[in-house]
Amino acid sequence: MNATIITIGDEILIGQIVDTNSVSIARHLNAAGIVVHEKLSVGDDRGQIVAAIERALDSCEVTIVTGGLGPTKDDITKRTLAELFGSELVVDARVSEHVERMLAARGIGFNALNQSQALVPACCTVLFNAHGTAPGMWFERDGHVLVSLPGVPFEMEHLMQDEVMPRLKARFALRQIVHRTLITAGLAESMLAERIAPWEDALPDYLKLAYLPAPGVVRLRLSAYEVDGESVSEEIERQFEALRGMIPQYVVGYETATVQECVHRMLTERGRTLAVAESCTGGAIASRFTALPGASAYFLCGVVAYANAVKESVLGVDGADIARYGAVSEQVARQMAEGVRRLAGADYAVATTGIAGPTGGTEAKPVGTVWIAVATPEGTVAVCRQCGTDRGQIVDRASAYAIGMLRDALRDA
Secondary structure (H helix, E strand, C coil), rough: EEEEEECCCCCHHCCCCCHHHHHHHHHHHHCCCCEEEEEECCCCCHHHHHHHHHHHHHHHHHHECCCCCCCCCCHHHHHHHHCCCCEEEEEEEHHHHHHHHHHHHCCCCCCHHHHHHHHEEECCEEEECCCCCCCEEEEEEEEEEEEEEECCCCHHHHHHHHHHHHHHHHHHCCEEEEEEEEEEEEHHHHHHHHHHHHHHCCCCCCCEEEEEEEECCEEEEECCCCHHHHHHHHHHHHHHHHHHHHHHHHHHEEEECHHHHHHHHHHHHHHEEEEEEEECCCCCCHHHCCCCCCCCEEEEEEECCHHHHHHHHCCCCCCCHHHHHCCCCHHHHHHHHHHHHHHCCEEEEEEEEEECCCCCCCCCCCCEEEEEEEEECCEEEEEEEECCCCHHHHHHHHHHHHHHHHHHHHCCC
16 A cells, blocks of 8 residues: 655745654554655645645555645645635634634634634544644545645644554555664675675565665665565564674664664673774764763763874874874874773773865875774774765764774674
8 A cells, every 4th residue: 555745835845944744654654554655845835735636646545744734824735625625614613622722821812813723624534633723634535545734743743643543544454564674884885785695686575675874884674565564574584684694793783773882782791991082073973972871881081182282182192193194194093092091091992083174185185084093902903994075974984984993893802
């Protein structure tokens, strides 16, 4: 079964707000076995709205629309839907009482504009919105369902969960969609694909594999559509167990698992401690760890040593080495890692020094050049990585590389 998601509002098209509604709606629908066929965003224009809805109703069994249900003149979704379904607008007494009571509690007058929130197309089923003034609306035509929801995210979320999904499950005989994601780190997408090609080629036809790369990781998602969920889930687990046997050193975990969570777990279980010294990453590595509950058990300190003078005075980097090799060098990265490890009395330490751009690059050391070092009780290792050309991308990739190196050092230990 397919669905279309339509978000309405000029503010989405001009980039004034980010459309988070369609992401949430898609998750609800997929979890129930409804495939999202298409997502559309249209402006506050009657013609655009009608064209998008007619197209959706022709191609999908379910259409979810959000936005354009406010009390002001630019919100035209409700009037457009009434015309589209050949219905007049009528007052819903329950909505009217709710809106008046909600506004009174906030000291807002129940004027003509606010009273219009209680107007709904006579042909729809009203979905009561306990968290706002705009009700949801459920329409049916020729076996197809269209649901109109307010654009305020938390109002939309409550209606999807409390009203829409139970009704969709009761209205249609739904089969499951199964997704399972394995997180890997340490192999680029192309290298990973080459390594696991025999496994991928042997997958059952009904299982679809997707590669989803991100800085420092590649997610492998196996999906099956409109299936018997329990048996397929068991088969996916068998397939991923086989894959783990092929690449055990590159597997981080499942679904939303991160490399820093893996490091967090190993440090905590072993009673080991960590300190970081950052230049080009500016505290990004430290923030990834301190965002995790329980990080205080092992995370001792983070030093953002941006200036060379701080690298020397705080971390003990040799000024002569900075002058000879440059701040972005193996020698400096090693000394930063060893210096912060010594300063904090930590078991492990990570350091980064690089050129995040957009200026400062040279032919020998272009923008994106980053030296990363990890100091351990057994010694220090350092590598140079090219982390891209965009400043944000460079920080993300360098941070991911550094945490990945720390994971490797812990695993080897």
